[in-house]
Amino acid sequence: MDRSLKTRLDARLGALLREPVYQRNDETEIRVDPGNVPEVLTILHDAVDLRFEILADLAGVDTGEVMQVVYHLWSPKSSDWLRVIADGLSREDPRAPSATFLWTGAEWLEREAYDMFGIIFEGNRDLRRIFMPADYTSFPLRKDFLLPDDAARSPGAGVRHVERSQAPATVADDPSAGIRRAPVS
Amino acid sequence: MPERPASARRRPAAPTAQTADSTASSAAAPDSAQYASLDDVSSAQYASLDDPRVMLDRDIGADLFEPIPPFPTTTERESEFYSLRDGEMFLNLGPHHPATHGVLRLVMKLSGEQIVDVDPVLGYLHRGVEKICENSDYYHVIDQVDPLEYLSSLFQEWAAVLPFEKLMDVQVPRRAEYIRVLTGELLRISSHTLFQGFLALDLGGLAPILYSFIERDEIVEMLASLTGARMLFNYYRIGGVNGDLNHEFMSRLGDWMSRALKQTEANATLLNGNEIFARRTRGVGVLDRDTALRYGVTGGNLRASGVPFDVRRAHPYSIYPELEFNIPTREEGDSLARYLIRLDEIRESIRIIDQCLHNMPDGPIMAKLPRLLRPRPGRAWAAVESPRGMLGTYAISDGSDQPFRFRIHDPSLLNLEVASTLLPGNLLADTMAIVSSLDPVMGGIDK
Numbered sequence: 001m002d003r004s005l006k007t008r009l010d011a012r013l014g015a016l017l018r019e020p021v022y023q024r025n026d027e028t029e030i031r032v033d034p035g036n037v038p039e040v041l042t043i044l045h046d047a048v049d050l051r052f053e054i055l056a057d058l059a060g061v062d063t064g065e066v067m068q069v070v071y072h073l074w075s076p077k078s079s080d081w082l083r084v085i086a087d088g089l090s091r092e093d094p095r096a097p098s099a100t101f102l103w104t105g106a107e108w109l110e111r112e113a114y115d116m117f118g119i120i121f122e123g124n125r126d127l128r129r130i131f132m133p134a135d136y137t138s139f140p141l142r143k144d145f146l147l148p149d150d151a152a153r154s155p156g157a158g159v160r161h162v163e164r165s166q167a168p169a170t171v172a173d174d175p176s177a178g179i180r181r182a183p184v185s
Numbered sequence: 186m187p188e189r190p191a192s193a194r195r196r197p198a199a200p201t202a203q204t205a206d207s208t209a210s211s212a213a214a215p216d217s218a219q220y221a222s223l224d225d226v227s228s229a230q231y232a233s234l235d236d237p238r239v240m241l242d243r244d245i246g247a248d249l250f251e252p253i254p255p256f257p258t259t260t261e262r263e264s265e266f267y268s269l270r271d272g273e274m275f276l277n278l279g280p281h282h283p284a285t286h287g288v289l290r291l292v293m294k295l296s297g298e299q300i301v302d303v304d305p306v307l308g309y310l311h312r313g314v315e316k317i318c319e320n321s322d323y324y325h326v327i328d329q330v331d332p333l334e335y336l337s338s339l340f341q342e343w344a345a346v347l348p349f350e351k352l353m354d355v356q357v358p359r360r361a362e363y364i365r366v367l368t369g370e371l372l373r374i375s376s377h378t379l380f381q382g383f384l385a386l387d388l389g390g391l392a393p394i395l396y397s398f399i400e401r402d403e404i405v406e407m408l409a410s411l412t413g414a415r416m417l418f419n420y421y422r423i424g425g426v427n428g429d430l431n432h433e434f435m436s437r438l439g440d441w442m443s444r445a446l447k448q449t450e451a452n453a454t455l456l457n458g459n460e461i462f463a464r465r466t467r468g469v470g471v472l473d474r475d476t477a478l479r480y481g482v483t484g485g486n487l488r489a490s491g492v493p494f495d496v497r498r499a500h501p502y503s504i505y506p507e508l509e510f511n512i513p514t515r516e517e518g519d520s521l522a523r524y525l526i527r528l529d530e531i532r533e534s535i536r537i538i539d540q541c542l543h544n545m546p547d548g549p550i551m552a553k554l555p556r557l558l559r560p561r562p563g564r565a566w567a568a569v570e571s572p573r574g575m576l577g578t579y580a581i582s583d584g585s586d587q588p589f590r591f592r593i594h595d596p597s598l599l600n601l602e603v604a605s606t607l608l609p610g611n612l613l614a615d616t617m618a619i620v621s622s623l624d625p626v627m628g629g630i631d632k
Contacts, residue, residue, distance in 0.1 A: 025351050026500070027566055054494065055481050056568060057577050057594040070592075072566050072577065074499065081500065081566055105481035105599045112598075116315075126262035131308035131631060134259075140316055 002080040008049050016040055029083040034096045037086050045102050051075045055103040060113035062143045067094040098123035116141035266304050280309050287627025298613050303605045310631035318591040323349055323558040331417040334629035337376045339369050340571035342421040347567035348580040349423045352560035360548045361425035362504045367541040370534040375404040376572035377527040380624050387617040388465050396452045407437040424552035445535050453528050466520035470607040470619035481599040484574025485526040490518035496570040510537050520622035559586050573597050595629040
């Protein structure tokens with residue numbers, strides 16, 4: 001755990017953070033508003049004592065209540081991975097600024113997040129589906145997207161039959177049954 | 186936006202005297218009637234694209250092999266790509282092409298023999314593994330991720346177990362860590378050896394792939410005696426590995442290690458001294474340092490451009506801090522440098538295996554874990570250095586026995602993305618030298 005990274009982040013980004021810096025094992029986590037992402041990423045990338053120059057990953061997350069965009073960054077100045085969570089995108093119309101102005105390679109990662117979650121990245125020049133066909137209309141990794149066969153609900157697929165106390169609800173009975181588990185933050 | 190070119194290029198129905206006859210017969214024959222319901226053009230005939238004298242019942246070729254998508258363009262970049270200027274043409278490469286390392290389709294815009302622009306089309310191998318992992322319990326995730334990158338599946342397993350071990354605060358026994366490094370580096374050698382063979386094959390040299398497969402087969406058989414499978418090993422476990430080293434594995438490994446270095450050098454001379462190979466790769470597809478960083482390229486491709494970034498040293502995991510090995514880098518950034526980097530890495534991997542064998546500790550190979558894993562709610566990210574670069578995974582747990590979200594970041598995706606900047610300006614014949622030297626594996630890209 002890199003304690004000095006926490007103080008450096010507080011000094012550089014103090015007002016832009018939604019929550020205090022969180023550290024565990026070899027990871028440091030900060031949460032920002034989606035609108036502040038370009039500013040935060042630019043500071044992280046350019047500040048002389050931060051130098052997070054490698055974008056390790058860009059992923060979409062559906063927590064069941066909101067959408068998130070999660071960036072993982074690596075810097076030679078720190079022994080920690082840095083996780084930047086752009087938190088609080090609405091599930092109805094998820095929008096986030098693009099990171100392609102810093103890392104051109106984020107273009108395909110954002111296309112993937114758009115393909116799987118429907119997150120619109122403003123500023124991405126090529127935001128179309130990457131894996132699914134172009135005329136596909138759903139977003140498969142959203143929590144309300146159920147696998148169309150019951151194989152996904154069979155005990156063999158690892159569904160928690162052990163602890164299910166009542167009969168499983170079907171989507172036809174209750175539309176909210178689509179979101180299978182309690183939301184996480 | 187320009188007029189949709191697909192419709193403009195569609196061949197009009199040939200007005201022939203047979204049309205009336207075929208309409209009449211289609212009404213009579215039940216086969217033709219069924220055919221008409223499938224496709225409304227049953228009465229029309231089309232000249233074949235290959236030979237205009239041949240009349241086809243349906244315009245089969247035009248839709249199937251048309252590089253232009255049959256729907257309006259949606260993005261700025263797409264409409265820019267799918268509009269032709271004077272003297273330019275589209276060429277479709279793949280998806281079924283022996284040199285595309287899986288099922289990759291490249292739509293290329295050519296001016297003469299020179300590539301102007303490239304639009305890679307992905308997704309032919311998409312299986313939705315991330316979604317399947319969300320519906321599998323933690324033990325099942327390991328064999329779900331196994332077939333993603335089939336040339337180095339142990340690294341997929343490694344990347345999958347690391348965040349779970351972080352979430353559960355498992356201390357992996359040291360012997361298990363040594364076995365992981367030992368088997369992982371063996372597979373890295375196998376993967377790099379195959380890379381050399383395939384690069385030569387894509388450039389027209391048939392012999393090196395045969396020697397590559399001798400080495401690979403020996404390594405794969407060795408691992409099969411340890412794990413029971415040749416390709417999809419399912420060997421790493423959360424908290425350790427599945428089985429201890431056995432006599433057959435050790436004796437095979439000893440035999441192979443006694444000749445590994447010599448054999449590697451011998452295989453290398455097959456290509457290194459080849460003038461045709463050197464001329465087709467030197468100075469071709471030069472990737473400079475800044476572009477590589479901006480595109481998120483990792484692995485040997487980044488190190489060939491002069492950036493000494495290797496997750497084993499940049500963010501050490503397992504027992505790599507205790508081992509002695511170098512991170513080879515090169516400055517040129519061309520296809521030849523990317524090939525030579527892999528050779529250097531094979532030598533380093535042999536050094537690592539040697540150290541593992543000398544320092545292998547005794548002890549258990551599995552940590553004690555409950556049968557039903559329920560990690561604490563939380564998030565964990567971990568990355569390993571796979572033969573293709575940084576392979577990362579991000580797991581979110583909600584306290585149940587299935588991951589809430591399991592993200593796999595495959596290095597090949599970004600390594601292939603940079604091809605669309607390397608290819609323009611080169612000749613069509615160099616496409617394969619460049620794409621192949623980036624070493625993408627489509628199974629991992631498409632997930």
